[in-house]
Structure formats: structure tokens, C-alpha cells
Amino acid sequence: MTTDNTEIKPQELLHSIQNTTSLETLEQQRIQLLGKKGHISLKLKNIASLNPEERKKQGKILNQIKQQLNEAFSQQKDKLSTQALDTKLNTHKPDLSLPVSSKPQGRIHPLRRIIEEMISVLGHMGFSLKEGPDIEEDFFNFSSLNFPPQHPARQMQDTFFLNARDKEGLPKVLRTHTSPVQIRSLVKTKPPLKIIAAGRTFRCDSDQTHAPMFHQVEGLLIDSSTHMGHLKGCLETFCRSIFGVKNLSLRFRPSFFPFTEPSLEVDIRCRRTPEKIIIGEGNEWLEILGCGMVHPQVLKNCGHDPKKFQGFAFGIGVERVAMLKYGIPDLRAFTSGHIPWLQHYGFHATDTPSVGFGLHPLKS
Numbered sequence: 001m002t003t004d005n006t007e008i009k010p011q012e013l014l015h016s017i018q019n020t021t022s023l024e025t026l027e028q029q030r031i032q033l034l035g036k037k038g039h040i041s042l043k044l045k046n047i048a049s050l051n052p053e054e055r056k057k058q059g060k061i062l063n064q065i066k067q068q069l070n071e072a073f074s075q076q077k078d079k080l081s082t083q084a085l086d087t088k089l090n091t092h093k094p095d096l097s098l099p100v101s102s103k104p105q106g107r108i109h110p111l112r113r114i115i116e117e118m119i120s121v122l123g124h125m126g127f128s129l130k131e132g133p134d135i136e137e138d139f140f141n142f143s144s145l146n147f148p149p150q151h152p153a154r155q156m157q158d159t160f161f162l163n164a165r166d167k168e169g170l171p172k173v174l175r176t177h178t179s180p181v182q183i184r185s186l187v188k189t190k191p192p193l194k195i196i197a198a199g200r201t202f203r204c205d206s207d208q209t210h211a212p213m214f215h216q217v218e219g220l221l222i223d224s225s226t227h228m229g230h231l232k233g234c235l236e237t238f239c240r241s242i243f244g245v246k247n248l249s250l251r252f253r254p255s256f257f258p259f260t261e262p263s264l265e266v267d268i269r270c271r272r273t274p275e276k277i278i279i280g281e282g283n284e285w286l287e288i289l290g291c292g293m294v295h296p297q298v299l300k301n302c303g304h305d306p307k308k309f310q311g312f313a314f315g316i317g318v319e320r321v322a323m324l325k326y327g328i329p330d331l332r333a334f335t336s337g338h339i340p341w342l343q344h345y346g347f348h349a350t351d352t353p354s355v356g357f358g359l360h361p362l363k364s
């Protein structure tokens with residue numbers, strides 16, 4: 001064992017620690033004094049050879065010195081670290097000539113965005129959102145909606161029939177419209193009822209204006225007194241809010257759906273230029289939705305008395321509304337998965353949806 005007879009001068013050591021200006025020197029100093037083979041550590045080992053009384057006395061002194069030094073090292077370390085950070089922060093200047101960070105690449109699909117807007121407007125009008133499955137049973141998609149078995153109206157919808165069967169033994173279908181959600185709500189809830197449903201629908205049909213998968217937003221209002229005037233007012237308010245156009249004109253044409261009587265289709269007045277579609281002016285009409293007063297038989301099928309209850313329903317073509325609102329010319333592009341298309345027509349995550357709730361002046 002090395003004997004070290006140099007005297008320890010605690011005040012000098014403390015002074016030297018406090019005057020150290022770099023973290024590296026400080027650490028070297030600490031190792032020299034308190035490291036395994038450091039000056040103090042060796043001294044502590046050496047006291048083993050002293051007589052018990054002296055050992056006790058020297059041990060106490062050395063341990064006190066060790067503790068003081070340890071504290072001084074840690075204080076000085078904190079001081080120097082803070083100083084180093086301050087210097088770094090004060091001398092760091094942002095480089096304003098660097099290019100701005102690139103725009104976020106992700107986009108919200110226009111269909112998602114228009115669905116959010118439609119739900120938001122209708123929600124504001126007091127409709128609550130319901131859901132139903134894409135794979136439907138015959139009862140919900142057809143029979144409860146007053147499509148009798150073998151009725152040609154079932155072909156009218158170009159249904160995708162599946163191999164799977166429902167509990168009646170009838171083939172399940174990919175829902176051809178969102179109207180089954182009306183039934184799912186009506187069988188569960190006693191009117192008054194005011195609901196919407198939004199989602200995918202499927203028909204075996206594909207050309208420039210039809211896609212095998214498309215989207216609808218459905219509405220249903222049942223109470224004891226709602227009439228066609230309310231239906232008209234509701235759809236006009238909805239369209240004005242969605243398109244942000246005050247003076248838009250809608251055309252209500254007689255139509256046929258087995259589950260509404262009378263039934264109507266609604267077109268919106270527009271003018272097409274080579275670049276865009278202008279809503280509210282011109283002499284062209286674009287069909288955007290089907291609607292009508294709920295057929296008494298539908299209410300009966302769901303266990304409600306049609307003498308007590310009545311109301312309206314509507315089904316809006318989501319793609320049509322998106323094409324009109326955002327000026328998207330081709331229906332097929334929605335499902336093309338084409339990134340440049342999405343970069344162009346899609347929305348940034350932080351964009352605010354543009355809907356007028358009729359609460360503030362709308363542009364005409």
C-alpha cells in the first residue's frame with residue numbers, strides 16, 4: 001500500500017474547485033481526489049495501519065473532508081453546466097436564410113371532408129348520427145322498406161347479392177342505399193325521431209357518372225305533424241349551408257321510391273363553364289338527392305301506427321355534392337388512389353371546413 005504523507009489542505013482544495021472554469025477540468029480534479037485511486041481515497045485506506053484511537057479520529061476528519069469536497073464538486077458542476085447552457089442559448093442565432101419547412105404532405109380526402117361538413121350542418125339542424133352495417137339483411141335493405149319479394153324495384157338498384165344468408169334464408173346484400181339505417185332506428189326507437197346516417201353504398205353499375213361503390217347521407221324525421229313543407233325547408237336550408245350560396249334554386253321533381261309517398265328527386269340549378277360549375281345560376285340542373293314522405297307501410301313494418309306518426313326521409317348523393325362544391329369533374333377519380341389528384345383536391349388537416357349555418361350572412 002502506498003503511503004501518502006502529503007498534508008490535506010481542505011480550504012485550498014475547496015478554493016481550487018470553486019475556481020475551476022471547465023467541466024472537464026472539474027471532473028479530472030474529482031478523479032484525482034475522490035476517484036478509486038484518488039488522494040483522499042488512498043488516505044482513507046492508509047488509516048487502517050493507525051492505532052484504533054488515531055484511526056477513529058483521522059477517519060472522522062477525512063470523511064468530513066470527503067463530504068465537503070463532494071458537495072463542492074456537485075455545486076460547481078451545476079454552476080458550470082448552467083453557464084454552458086446560457087452561453088449556448090445566447091450565442092445561437094437562427095439562420096433566417098434557411099428554406100421554410102416543407103408543407104405537410106398528407107391530405108384529407110374530399111369525400112371525408114364533405115361528409116364531415118354534411119354531418120356538421122345536419123347536426124346543427126338537430127339530427128343525430130346513426131350507423132348501420134355495409135353488409136345488410138334483405139329485411140333492412142328491401143322488405144321493410146316496402147320492396148315486395150320479386151318486385152322489379154329490387155332490380156332497379158342493381159344489387160350485389162352475397163353467398164351468405166340471413167336468418168330468413170335470404171341472401172345478404174351489400175347495402176344499396178343508406179335507407180336501411182332508417183329501419184334500424186325505427187325498429188328500436190319510438191318516434192319522435194330525427195336521425196342521419198352516412199356511409200358507403202354499393203350497386204353493380206359503373207360508367208362515367210356511376211361507381212359500384214359510392215356514398216350517401218340519409219335523413220329521417222318522424223313525429224306527428226311533419227309535412228312536405230318541412231321537408232322542402234329542411235333541404236333548402238341544408239343546401240344553402242353546404243354550398244354557402246343564399247340564392248340557390250332547387251327543383252323538386254316527382255319520382256318513385258317504394259318507401260316514400262309522395263316521392264321526389266331534387267336537382268340544383270347550376271351553370272357549367274369549361275373550368276368550373278357555378279351553383280345558383282344558369283339553366284342546367286344536377287340531381288343531388290331523393291326524398292319523400294315516409295310510406296305508411298314502412299312505419300307499420302317497424303311497429304308504429306301511421307295514423308299517429310308521419311315524417312320525411314331523404315338520401316343525398318355524397319359524391320355529387322362534393323363534385324359540385326369542390327369543382328371535381330370526374331366521379332371515378334374519388335377512388336382512383338391517384339396521389340397527385342389527392343394533393344390537388346384534398347384538404348390539409350388543419351383547414352377549417354367551410355359551412356354556413358345560416359347564422360351569418362352567406363354570399364349570394
Ligand code: PHE
Binds near residue numbers: 292
Ligand atoms: N334510398 C334512395 C336511393 O338510394 C334515396 C331516398 C332516401 C329516397 C330516402 C327517399 C327517401 O335512391
